[in-house]
Amino acid sequence: xxxxxxxxxxxxxxxxxxxxxxxxxxxxxxxxxxxxxxxxxxxxxxxxxxxxxxxxxxxxxxxxxxxxxxxxxxxxxxxxxxxxxxxxxxxxxxxxxxxxxxxxxxxxxxxxxxxxxxxxxxxxxxx
Numbered sequence: 001x002x003x004x005x006x007x008x009x010x011x012x013x014x015x016x017x018x019x020x021x022x023x024x025x026x027x028x029x030x031x032x033x034x035x036x037x038x039x040x041x042x043x044x045x046x047x048x049x050x051x052x053x054x055x056x057x058x059x060x061x062x063x064x065x066x067x068x069x070x071x072x073x074x075x076x077x078x079x080x081x082x083x084x085x086x087x088x089x090x091x092x093x094x095x096x097x098x099x100x101x102x103x104x105x106x107x108x109x110x111x112x113x114x115x116x117x118x119x120x121x122x123x124x125x126x127x
Contacts, residue, residue: 009035010109012117020047020106021082024075034084036110043114044084047106048099049125052079057098058089082106087114094119101125 009017022032026047028040034047048054055066055077065083068076077083082103091114093099102123111120 009033011105012107012109012111012120013104014109015105017108018103018105020084020103024077024081024083026082026084028084034106034108036108042086043088043110045087045108045111046085046090046115046120047082047103048085048090049082049101049103050077050079050085051098051100053098054093054100055079057093057096061089061092063089087111091115094123099123 011017017033017035019032020026020034025032027033027035028037028042028044029035034045036043036045050065058065059067065077068074085100087110090099090102094115100123102120102125104120104124107120
């Protein structure tokens with residue numbers, strides 16, 4: 001993944017926010033980054049490397065991320081893809097035992113309002 005950073009936004013480690021994924025293109029604004037915005041009520045701030053078990057869990061909870069939705073130019077996620085997840089959805093998956101790994105350098109600092117850093121660190125993967 002590229003080390004391009006998002007101007008003025010920080011990650012959970014206090015450094016510059018790095019890109020999460022350009023393929024598939026992720027982020028609330030589809031910039032490739034898990035940027036924060038007051039217009040994003042879902043808080044799509046956690047850069048995760050999705051797993052099959054997480055995708056199944058999310059689908060069972062009513063958020064199908066694996067089925068292509070061409071009308072939204074969304075090809076569907078597959079295990080191994082990186083995606084900006086809602087902080088509350090990630091926490092819900094974690095509490096149920098299905099949390100996907102997290103890329104700390106690409107996870108926005110505002111995530112810490114919902115998820116403790118030590119919990120994110122336990123699920124961390126390299127950038």
